[in-house]
Structures are given as structure tokens and as C-alpha cells.
Amino acid sequence: MGPRRIVCLTAETTEVAFAVGAGDRVVGVSGYAVRPPEARQRPKVAAFQTAAIDRILALEPDLVLGFSDIQAPLAAELIRAGVTVLVTNQRTLQETYAAIELIGAACGEPERGRALAREVEAELETVAGRSSRRRDRRPRVYFEEWNDPLITGIAWVSELIELCGGEDVFAGMRAQRRAPDRVVQPGDVLAAAPEVIIASWCGKKARLERIAARPGWDALPAVRNGHLYEIKSADILAPGPSLVHGARQLAAILDRVTGAA
Structure with a gap:
């Protein structure tokens, strides 16, 4: 069974969690989260380099999701407080697809994570191909x-x-x-x-x-x-x-x- 109470420290982790079907278990999000719109109704607990650790702990998360080595200090503080934390550190498109799969699996939705990663990859290829073919x-x-x-x-x-x-x-x-x-x-x-x-x-x-x-x-x-x-x-x-x-x-x-x- 996947985590029941998820906190997302960044916009992309929020979007992925909702997209793989774990949105009803997201209890806190980044203030920069914009997608999906309903995510904006969740409590805002983080910017990017900073977060309200006390507010996060009060939400009693069993999983915190983040992105980037910049969030290492936040992750370390939460880990020391006994929270399970997953921070991805993707830089390339291939690493991004892999991160989507990993976040999906961490949310207890591995199949939907894989499907979302393939969907994003296919859509990017379609957009790119449609545009570049029109130009010389x-x-x-x-x-x-x-x-x-x-x-x-x-x-x-x-x-x-x-x-x-x-x-x-x-x-x-x-x-x-x-x-x-x-x-x-x-x-x-x-x-x-x-x-x-x-x-x-x-x-x-x-x-x-x-x-x-x-x-x-x-x-x-x-x-x-x-x-x-x-x-x-x-x-x-x-x-x-x-x-x-x-x-x-x-x-x-x-x-x-x-x-x-």
C-alpha cells in the first residue's frame, strides 16, 4: 500500500503526484505549485529553498517529495525528524522521465508513473517534430x-x-x-x-x-x-x-x- 499523507516541496512533484492518481493523498504543497488547479487548495508549506518544517511535521506526512540538491538541507532536517523523503535530482529529459516513474512508484502508483513518463516523452517528441518539420x-x-x-x-x-x-x-x-x-x-x-x-x-x-x-x-x-x-x-x-x-x-x-x- 502506498503512502497515505504526501507533502510535495516543489511544483513538479505536486503535478506528478496528482497525475498518477495520488492527489487525494497530498496534504501539503509548494507555494509555486500551479498544476493541477486543485493543488492550489492544499496547504502551502514550502517555497523552493525554504520550507515551514514545523507545518510539514504537523501534517504528519509518511512521504515528502522534493527536487534538486538545493533542497538537501530541507531533506536532511526532515529525515532527522523521522520522515521518509524522496528528492530527485534530474537534469536531462531522460532523467526527468525516470524521475516521473520513480515518484509514481513512491506514491504507490508504479504503472501510472510509467505511463505518465511515456506520455510526456511522446508528447514532447510530437510537439518537437511537428515544429521542426516546418522549417529548413x-x-x-x-x-x-x-x-x-x-x-x-x-x-x-x-x-x-x-x-x-x-x-x-x-x-x-x-x-x-x-x-x-x-x-x-x-x-x-x-x-x-x-x-x-x-x-x-x-x-x-x-x-x-x-x-x-x-x-x-x-x-x-x-x-x-x-x-x-x-x-x-x-x-x-x-x-x-x-x-x-x-x-x-x-x-x-x-x-x-x-x-x-
Whole structure:
């Protein structure tokens, strides 16, 4: 029998728990959880790097789900309090599919976890294929995950750019699992001369006008041609089923840039 009282510390773990049929057993969620809508009715017990440990313990969870090494201190505190904790640490799309399966199994729904992982993978391939087949070139893309310092996209974002028919100008950095190791300098972006800039500042609105106003960036093809876009972090920086929403937006952007929409 699976766990009866589940707390989800992140948006993606919340979404997966509900999607595999364990939503009625979720008793606490992250404040950043947006999908499904009914998850927003659960008690909010965590941000991302912080959580209300006392409130979590008061909910008497028999399983806490989290994501990322950034949540290691939270996981350690809960483990010391006697709670069972599962924290996945996916960075690539394949690791994301595996994490979905693992979370499904931890929730007592292994078959539904496997089915969800395959569904997400198939949908991403469909979105990507439908878009890239309409185009005869691959636009050069700079994806900005954070603005101070400039941090380029994590591995699954880089992979999505390629799946959707773009070229990530910093693809060589995708192997870096830690955000501090993906810091780029403004001059690096100028040298890369991206045709498209996509920003997704984790947890806050991207200010595209500020990006365009950076010294010298008016020379970039993306800025000259007005190809600056935002994809909300909930759609592309939460490595779970929501990546489908991000992929659809990414594909539409690349189609617009090449006139293939």
C-alpha cells in the first residue's frame, strides 16, 4: 500500500503526484505549485529553498517529495525528524522521465508513473517534430535562466531547444549540473550572436526591455529583429509534465522567427 499523507516541496512533484492518481493523498504543497488547479487548495508549506518544517511535521506526512540538491538541507532536517523523503535530482529529459516513474512508484502508483513518463516523452517528441518539420533552418537561441549573474539554460532546456529545431548557442555548457557553472558573461552572448533570446527567470517575471537595453546588446540579431520572448518558469523550469507546455511555446517561438508558423 502506498503512502497515505504526501507533502510535495516543489511544483513538479505536486503535478506528478496528482497525475498518477495520488492527489487525494497530498496534504501539503509548494507555494509555486500551479498544476493541477486543485493543488492550489492544499496547504502551502514550502517555497523552493525554504520550507515551514514545523507545518510539514504537523501534517504528519509518511512521504515528502522534493527536487534538486538545493533542497538537501530541507531533506536532511526532515529525515532527522523521522520522515521518509524522496528528492530527485534530474537534469536531462531522460532523467526527468525516470524521475516521473520513480515518484509514481513512491506514491504507490508504479504503472501510472510509467505511463505518465511515456506520455510526456511522446508528447514532447510530437510537439518537437511537428515544429521542426516546418522549417529548413535552426535559429540560434540564447536561453537565460537568471539575470544576475547571467545563467544559461539547464540541460533539459538545451535539449528542448534542439528537439524543437533550434540551436542552443551555449549547448556546450549543458553538462554543467550546477547553476553557478552555467554562468556566462555579457560578452559571451554578444560573441554568440543569437537570433532569439528566451528568458525564464526562475520565480519572477523576465524583463525583456532590460535585456534589450544591456550595453551593446542592440547589435544582437535577436534584439535588432525584436525576437525576445519569455516562457514562464512554471512551464519550462519545472522538470515534469509541465515541460510539454514549455515545449509548445518554444516551438511556436521558433516557427515565428523563421516564418514557419
